[in-house]
Amino acid sequence: MILPTVLRAALLPLNRIAFRPEVHGVGNIPDHGPVILAANHLSFLDSFLIPLVTPRRVSFMAKQEYFDRGGAKQWVTRNFLTGIDAIPVPRGGFRAAQESLEIALRLLENGGVFGIHPEGSRSRDGRLYRGRTGVAWLAIASGAPVVPVALVGTERIQPVGARFPRPGKVVVHFGVPLRFTPPADGKQGPARRRAADEIMAAIAALSGQEVADEFNELSAG
Structure with a gap:
């Protein structure tokens, strides 16, 4: 099994050559303690690139079937997903989604960094869609700050439908951390919705994307 530190060391030079990442605001990521990185989602590459430009180890979710045993490709x-600290989670239904969030909550309670795409799936048209409230549930339950993240250019490197990435330039913006506390009136639903909307507004300000006033219902991954 490939160790995360070994894989990261191997991928960093390749990342610099192939994608020439330009990173802004990395100092907004706390040096220690739990933190949530909430990013836009334009390409399959997004959750692989963010850990390579972040000084701390970052865990994203990955479908359970990617971790199942099989042939050489599997x-x-x-090993690749294990090497980047990906968390295997089941897909499908409310129960699976809640289990995924609880796994992430345990990671945060242990002082880890969790990456999430609040839109849920990749944007096929480049617009920034409304965020799901799971990110807000995590932020309020854990007390962890949320750092908004905007990736620019990944949709050109590996567009939806492309099998392999191609060389190009990526820009990554890390915004000012946002903090959310349990609502004084006890109304969790509205509080989570407000928090999710605030997070997406911060991402939009960094990415410059056109904002869609709807959820992304497409299962683009």
Whole structure:
């Protein structure tokens, strides 16, 4: 099994050559303690690139089937995802979604960094869609700050439908941390919705994307 530190060391030079990342605001990521990185989602590459430009180890979710045993291709996929600290989670239904959030909450309670795409799936048209409230649930339950993240250019490097990425330039913006506390009136639903909307507004300000006043219902991954 590939260790995260070994894989990161191997991928960093390749990342610099192939994608020439330009990173802004990395100092907004706390040096220690739990933190949530909430990013826009334009390409399959997004959750692989963010850990390579972030000084701390970051865990994203990945479908459970990627970790299942199989042939040589499955072995490579499983080891690669393990190497980037991906968390295997089941897909489908409310129960699976809640289980995923509880896994992330435990990571945060242990002082880790969790990455999430609040839109849920990749944007096929480049617009920034409304965020799901799972990110707000995590922020309020854990007390962890939320750092908004905007990736620019990943949709050109590996567009939806492309099998492999191509060389190009990526810009990554890390915004000022946002903090959310339990609502004084006890109304969790509205509080989570407000928090999710505030997070998405911060991402939009960093990315410059056109904002869509709807959820992304497409299962683009």
